[in-house]
Amino acid sequence: MLDQGIRLQLLIGPTIPLPAPYPVTSAFVSLEVTNRDRERDGFQMTFTLGKNTPLGYGLLQSGIFKPGNRVIIGVVINVLPQVLIDGIITHHQVMPGNQPGESRLVVTGEDITLKLDLEEKSETYPNQSDSIIVLQLLSQYADLGLVPQITPTTDFPIEVQRVPNQQGTDLAYIQELAQRNGFVFYVEPTAVPGLNTAYWGLENRLGLPQPPLSLNMGSETNVDNPINFTHNALGPAAPMVTIVEPNSRMPITIPLPTGLQPPLARQPSMPLRRTIDRSSASLSPTQAAQRILAATGQTADAVTATGEVDAVRYGRVLRSRRLVSVRGVGDDFGGYYYVKEVTHQISVGQYRQRFTLTREGTGSLTPIVPPGV
Secondary structure, eight states: OOBTTEEEEEEEESSSOEEOOHHHHHTEEEEEEEEESSSOOEEEEEEEOOOOBTTBOHHHHTTTTOTTOEEEEEEEETTEEEEEEEEEEEEEEEEOOSSTTOOEEEEEEEEGGGGGGSOEEEEEOTTOOHHHHHHHHHGGGGGGTEEEEEOOOOOOOOTTTOOOEEEEEHHHHHHHHHHHTTOEEEEEEOSSTTOEEEEEESOOOOSOOEEEEESSOGGGOOOOSOOEEEEOTTSOEEEEEEEEOTTTOOEEEEOOOOOSSOOOOSEEOOOOEEEEETTOTTOOHHHHHHHHHHHHHHSOOSEEEEEEEEHHHHOSOOOSSSEEEEESSOTTTOEEEEEEEEEEEEETTEEEEEEEEEESEESOSSSSOOOOO
16 A cells, blocks of 8 residues: 555566565565656566575565566556556666665566567568558567557558568567658557557547646645746757659659647747758658658657656546646646656655656647646
8 A cells, every 4th residue: 555545556477467476565665667658668666675585585586576577567546547567577686785674676677568679570561551561560469468559551562662671670660660650659558457559650649638737726736846847949840851753853842741730839839940851852752741740750849848746636647648738837838738758656655756748839728727537
């Protein structure tokens, strides 16, 4: 039990994770789980160590923290179970102490997309679109409980013109295909332990926003420390992609697409930087459109907000890769944001969530931010 209304859930095992035994839960000190919108998620757990066997430390002798074992970490907040990460132990570290109770075991791991990044391959996929290739690759990992959520693509390369070629791991190639289409790829746990969504598509800026992060709101305040806002005009960039028409040899500049993502700010920051793609001359119009989508998705948003919220006061898990509203900070920086990263810090009696939020500019789109649910 961490606090009133909050309970930690820890499942661990070689193949099918099972509830952690009492010697593990009783030795728990703290853990940290980081969820990122584009990069692989990770976790780190700390336990006390005691020499309770003739051979040494019992937790190590049990083999439960052997690298390669699967770990599912979740929390129950107000009777609502939520999984933070489904991952694989990559290594552990032992820190012996001079006094009883000072020795520590630190267990580190990454989410299960690590399994997609362990074997390099050399494969070709003739006459297949990028989305079909991704589905084919993910089907090899059904034992991980992956449920594909794939956005279809319509570019089917003809074998005599181009053959998609994989040189590297499955994860690296899936991410390469995502980048080429202006997409993101990540694996995210569902509410059912062991079942995960493999998302390949546009950055998710739709859906119902999470309850607001509130500052200077009296009894409804749930952010203890100030939220730091940064407006960086050098973050976004306007890419230029030009192709050459094969018959007339005339250059054609592909226009920058608009309306790809719903706006989050009333006053988007105009890019001060311009970039030129110098390898696009021989691309088809469809491939050039994909290239400009990818370049647009890689530029940073102009406004970034960082802070920390107490999970007890917030009442639920703050999720990355979703929207959240901020209120009590004025019109320029109030309103809706995309949650780029959340770090969950849990110890006995405490659960705090550090967050990083982004959006394209300043000014709230709504006169008021609803209190949420």
